[in-house]
Amino acid sequence: MKVYIVFSHPNHVGMGYAALQSAKKGFEDAGHEVRVTDLYRERDFDPILRYDDPHELINCQTDETFKTYRDNIAWADKLVFIYPIWWGGGPALFKGFIDQVYCSGFAYNFKGIWPHGHLSDKSAWIIVTHDTPWFVARFIQRDYGRIMRGQILRTMFGIKGAKLTSLGFLKRSTPKQREKMLAKIYRIANKA
Numbered sequence: 001m002k003v004y005i006v007f008s009h010p011n012h013v014g015m016g017y018a019a020l021q022s023a024k025k026g027f028e029d030a031g032h033e034v035r036v037t038d039l040y041r042e043r044d045f046d047p048i049l050r051y052d053d054p055h056e057l058i059n060c061q062t063d064e065t066f067k068t069y070r071d072n073i074a075w076a077d078k079l080v081f082i083y084p085i086w087w088g089g090g091p092a093l094f095k096g097f098i099d100q101v102y103c104s105g106f107a108y109n110f111k112g113i114w115p116h117g118h119l120s121d122k123s124a125w126i127i128v129t130h131d132t133p134w135f136v137a138r139f140i141q142r143d144y145g146r147i148m149r150g151q152i153l154r155t156m157f158g159i160k161g162a163k164l165t166s167l168g169f170l171k172r173s174t175p176k177q178r179e180k181m182l183a184k185i186y187r188i189a190n191k192a
Helices: 013-029 057-062 064-075 094-101 134-139 144-156 175-190
Strands: 002-007 033-038 078-084 107-112 115-117 123-129 163-165
Touching: 002 064, 013 033, 013 064, 013 134, 033 094, 057 064, 064 094, 064 107, 078 107, 107 163, 115 144, 123 144, 163 175
Parallel strands: 002 033, 002 078, 078 123, 123 163
Antiparallel strands: 107 115
């Protein structure tokens, strides 16, 4: 299987980065081919969606600026997204990536008023980190992990059954609890 991971977190020593390493190792140990884009290390990536003469939205799917990312998406069987939940949303850099790379004409188009996804041959896995207490995260909060899974991946891009793994309440977690979370990430990736 070919796996494309998009990692979006500025902290390269925290739990999000550890989750990236666990997932990557799990996939590789299972014999899968893995490519990673670390958005905070992509120095030339501009997250601002522009709408001017050279950047008209109608030309988004052919914009050479994002060709490498689109090629990685087309190459992959599985798309993996790893990012933190901040104030119910993901990092602006990640949102800019979704806005500009997964654009109309490439990831989806509309048939009348309904979106038609072009990525239905792929599977997806979202891994989010946050500090929200589990009860609030489970029953109250409608964060960007859930929105990404339901509204974006399924409804817009046509990816059915995307998995969402939430590594939560991290500030109150113990080293042993974090080890268990990372072992879970490894197991899921290794059995994919």
